Amino acid sequence: MAKKILPLNVPDEVELAFYEALQSGDIEQLMGCWADAEEVVCVSPGGPRLIGKPAIRQVFDAVFSNGPVRIKAHKVHRIQTDVMAVHSVLEGVELMANDAPQTVWVWATNVYARQPEGWRLVSHHASTASDEHISESAGGSQLLH
């Protein structure tokens, strides 16, 4: 599995591999996208903060036990340096509700670091977005900060 996604020479390649792994429910490919570093961190909508690959693997194993995730990445916004990259992504996650597919929108911030073996994910933070806020525009209502 790991061979399939290596060497991930640019952040876009590891991002593609990450979303493909979610779409196919492939835990080995998913974990291969993360840096081998104790401090990697993951926050999913409604979930705890997961630190380290074992905690992340445990949760995605549970997610994939229900099948793959019908997810697509949209509106990728990139901040890039030579050694680290930040991608802000609008994820569309298709869920079944009352026997009908429904898209839940999620903002995700993916941070990638250049490792000796290629680019890898070091932080994934995802949170649900309201339908009226999935555009880029500013709006000052009901923000905590």
Add this chain to the structure above:
Amino acid sequence: MAKKILPLNVPDEVELAFYEALQSGDIEQLMGCWADAEEVVCVSPGGPRLIGKPAIRQVFDAVFSNGPVRIKAHKVHRIQTDVMAVHSVLEGVELMANDAPQTVWVWATNVYARQPEGWRLVSHHASTASDEHISESAGGSQLLH
């Protein structure tokens, strides 16, 4: 105002300045924490994705028109390189509900980049955390992914 927070020689200094600015409702100090780059990005709980300092300033101006934000940063988890740093933070935001203070918990991912003038914020992503998930431990329930 800007003199007060410059030069921000390490990520922790700009993080401290950022939360102090929220606590004091100081828009100039807050904006001084952000990198002068078109691609800076901010997602607040329930809000849109804001790209660029003008959009960010507009929203925080609106937030501060209701007064400062009673916010404290806890449980800072750091990923650090020479030029970029990721801090995952548990924010406690005190709000008034039914005339009684109530703490809302928020996960925030703050990404800092080393700029010629010092370390600056390039991405802030904050989302509400449920009370049962503000520990570090893993839990596999009800995650979108």
